[in-house]
Amino acid sequence: MRYKAGLETRDRILQATRVLIASEGLDGTTIKAICEQAGVLPGSFYNLFDSKEQAILSVVRQAIDAVDPDPEHQGKDTLADLVEAYIRFVTEQGDLARVYIRLAISGSANNPEIKGRTMRHHEGRVVRFAAALSREHPMMSDAEAERRAETLVMALNGITMHKVMDPNFDVAVHARSLLSDALAGV
Amino acid sequence: MRYKAGLETRDRILQATRVLIASEGLDGTTIKAICEQAGVLPGSFYNLFDSKEQAILSVVRQAIDAVDPDPEHQGKDTLADLVEAYIRFVTEQGDLARVYIRLAISGSANNPEIKGRTMRHHEGRVVRFAAALSREHPMMSDAEAERRAETLVMALNGITMHKVMDPNFDVAVHARSLLSDALAGV
DNA sequence: TCTCTATTTGAGCATACACTCTAATTTGAG
DNA sequence: CTCAAATTAGAGTGTATGCTCAAATAGAGA
Numbered sequence: 092m093r094y095k096a097g098l099e100t101r102d103r104i105l106q107a108t109r110v111l112i113a114s115e116g117l118d119g120t121t122i123k124a125i126c127e128q129a130g131v132l133p134g135s136f137y138n139l140f141d142s143k144e145q146a147i148l149s150v151v152r153q154a155i156d157a158v159d160p161d162p163e164h165q166g167k168d169t170l171a172d173l174v175e176a177y178i179r180f181v182t183e184q185g186d187l188a189r190v191y192i193r194l195a196i197s198g199s200a201n202n203p204e205i206k207g208r209t210m211r212h213h214e215g216r217v218v219r220f221a222a223a224l225s226r227e228h229p230m231m232s233d234a235e236a237e238r239r240a241e242t243l244v245m246a247l248n249g250i251t252m253h254k255v256m257d258p259n260f261d262v263a264v265h266a267r268s269l270l271s272d273a274l275a276g277v
Numbered sequence: 278m279r280y281k282a283g284l285e286t287r288d289r290i291l292q293a294t295r296v297l298i299a300s301e302g303l304d305g306t307t308i309k310a311i312c313e314q315a316g317v318l319p320g321s322f323y324n325l326f327d328s329k330e331q332a333i334l335s336v337v338r339q340a341i342d343a344v345d346p347d348p349e350h351q352g353k354d355t356l357a358d359l360v361e362a363y364i365r366f367v368t369e370q371g372d373l374a375r376v377y378i379r380l381a382i383s384g385s386a387n388n389p390e391i392k393g394r395t396m397r398h399h400e401g402r403v404v405r406f407a408a409a410l411s412r413e414h415p416m417m418s419d420a421e422a423e424r425r426a427e428t429l430v431m432a433l434n435g436i437t438m439h440k441v442m443d444p445n446f447d448v449a450v451h452a453r454s455l456l457s458d459a460l461a462g463v
Numbered sequence: 464t465c466t467c468t469a470t471t472t473g474a475g476c477a478t479a480c481a482c483t484c485t486a487a488t489t490t491g492a493g
Numbered sequence: 494c495t496c497a498a499a500t501t502a503g504a505g506t507g508t509a510t511g512c513t514c515a516a517a518t519a520g521a522g523a
Contacts, residue, residue, distance in 0.1 A: 094469055094520060116383060118304035122511060133512070135471055143511065195438055196382050197302055210442060242436070242451045242458075249435020250428070252381055256396060265428045272428075272458040280490055280499055308481060319482075321501055329481065464523095471518070480509075489500065 101139050103129040109150045113189035117147065117197045144202075151205055154190040155212045159219070170223045174247070174270045178263045181251055185258070192251045217241045227274075243273050287325045289315040295336045299375035303333065303383045330388075337391055340376040341398045345405070356409045360433070360456045364449045367437050371444070378437045403427045413460075429459050 107128035111120040122143055126136055140146045160176055161168075168176075181188040194209050220240035225231060231239075246269050254260045293314035297306040308329055312322055326332045346362055347354075354362075367374040380395050406426035411417060417425075432455050440446045 096520075097470060100470080115387070116304070118302075118383075119387060121509080123509080132472055134473070134514080137512065138470060193382055196379055196441055197304075201301070201305060206442065213439075213442075238450065238454065242432075242454045245435040245439045245451065246428075246432030246455060247435065248438060249431040249433065252434060252438060253399075253431050255382055256392065256399075264424065265431065268424065268428045269432060272461065275458070275461050282490070283500060286500080307479080309479080318502055320484085320503070323482065324500060466523080467521095469518105469520075472516080474514095476511105476513075478510080478512105481507095483506070484504090485502100487500105487502070490498085492497100493495085 097139060100129070100131060100135060104131060104136060104139065104146060105149055105153075108146050109153065109186050109190060112147065112150055112193065113186040116193055117201075120147065144204075148204065150190060151194060151208065154187045154194065155208060157184055157187045158191060158212070159216065165219060166222065168219075168223055169227060170220065170243075170274070171270060173220055173223055174243075174266055177247055178266050181254065181262045181266075188251055189255050192248065192255055195248065213244070216244050220244055239273060243269060283325060286315070286317060286321060290317060290322060290325065290332060291335055291339075294332050295339065295372050295376060298333065298336055298379065299372040302379055303387075306333065330390075334390065336376060337380060337394065340373045340380065341394060343370055343373045344377055344398070345402065351405060352408070354405075354409055355413060356406065356429075356460070357456060359406055359409055360429075360452055363433055364452050367440065367448045367452075374437055375441050378434065378441055381434065399430065402430050406430055425459060429455060 104125060107125045108120060111124055111128060115124070120143075122133055122136060125143075125146070126133055129136075136146075158177070158180055160180070164172075194205055217237065217240050220243060221233070221237040224236045224240055225233065228236070247266055250262055250265045250269070254262050290311060293311045294306060297310055297314060301310070306329075308319055308322060311329075311332070312319055315322075322332075344363070344366055346366070350358075380391055403423065403426050406429060407419070407423040410422045410426055411419065414422070433452055436448055436451045436455070440448050
């Protein structure tokens with residue numbers, strides 16, 4: 092994997108994998124389908140990746156990384172910032188958002204590696220949301236902030252889940268509605 | 278399928294299918310696994326079901342029917358009633374709840390039959406929630422009630438989705454939190 | 464140009480899948 | 494008790510999967 096050709100092929104394979112997981116799910120993403128979509132033969136795939144799982148894990152990492160943008164800004168963002176960033180992720184990176192949501196379910200059962208990553212990511216997200224909430228409501232107890240943050244994160248996932256079924260669905264309206272309800276309920 | 282033995286075998290197969298979909302997902306549920314779990318050989322399975330898909334669809338129907346209990350009471354329930362009923366479904370019928378949530382994602386891509394059922398069910402649920410909300414808040418516009426109802430239904434799904442990954446997760450606390458936020462935000 | 468690798472090719476392997484078939488066994492009404 | 498129908502047994506079918514491998518081709522430094 093030192094020549095340019097190999098790197099380009101690698102990108103095409105990852106892109107094909109991403110599109111396929113988004114549209115067909117983890118189990119529906121076969122080597123044959125990946126290779127056809129990428130214009131490559133199985134031998135080339137296995138020259139660049141050790142296994143199908145390795146390619147899938149790369150895409151999983153892409154998806155998880157894409158959910159939480161601007162990590163340097165962490166510690167300064169408001170709850171509204173975080174929700175708006177999530178809306179942007181879902182609307183502007185549709186494929187990765189679909190991958191991301193499928194992980195929480197399809198991936199959890201079979202693949203411990205994916206399950207571990209997803210769980211750790213979820214917990215990190217809740218912490219970030221809770222910190223923002225605590226900053227905006229200093230009187231709120233940490234436990235209360237964490238509980239509220241977790242509810243909000245999961246509710247946002249539920250909305251995204253619906254978009255997987257109905258691609259025309261407007262995530263932004265419902266996500267903002269959740270946010271204002273959460274802030275109103277304090 | 279007229280003898281008692283056949284009916285009992287059918288039940289065992291459906292139960293095995295239910296448990297397997299809950300723990301392994303739709304694609305992980307193979308004929309071999311179903312037969313082993315049910316203590317049956319493939320010949321018996323195909324004596325009672327035309328296909329694997331038929332058995333799965335039976336379980337899908339079970340799950341969808343179990344989400345909305347007490348259909349006669351429809352038109353009188355409060356939003357709190359509906360949320361409490363959902364909490365009961367998730368906590369008391371764990372396997373079916375896991376099946377139910379997996380449908381929204383795993384099933385949607387590959388199987389148009391399951392996708393259609395799931396979408397219709399979702400819409401029906403939103404209508405029921407919206408009607409309850411309108412009854413409690415007569416001044417609210419129908420469009421507003423429907424939007425709020427849909428947000429709540431999806432958020433509840435998000436919470437249940439998390440329970441699929443973490444079985445010890447306390448759904449009730451977060452579901453009630455969503456409800457009170459939704460009512461507070463009016 | 465020559466040479467050594469990286470890359471691609473594409474046929475082929477073992478396995479697992481959904482499903483079928485025939486023969487044996489069990490059931491229960493008459 | 495009889496016997497046809499219902500049910501089971503279990504080997505076997507074709508196909509798709511993830512993956513391998515030897516041979517052919519393309520790329521880059523000498």
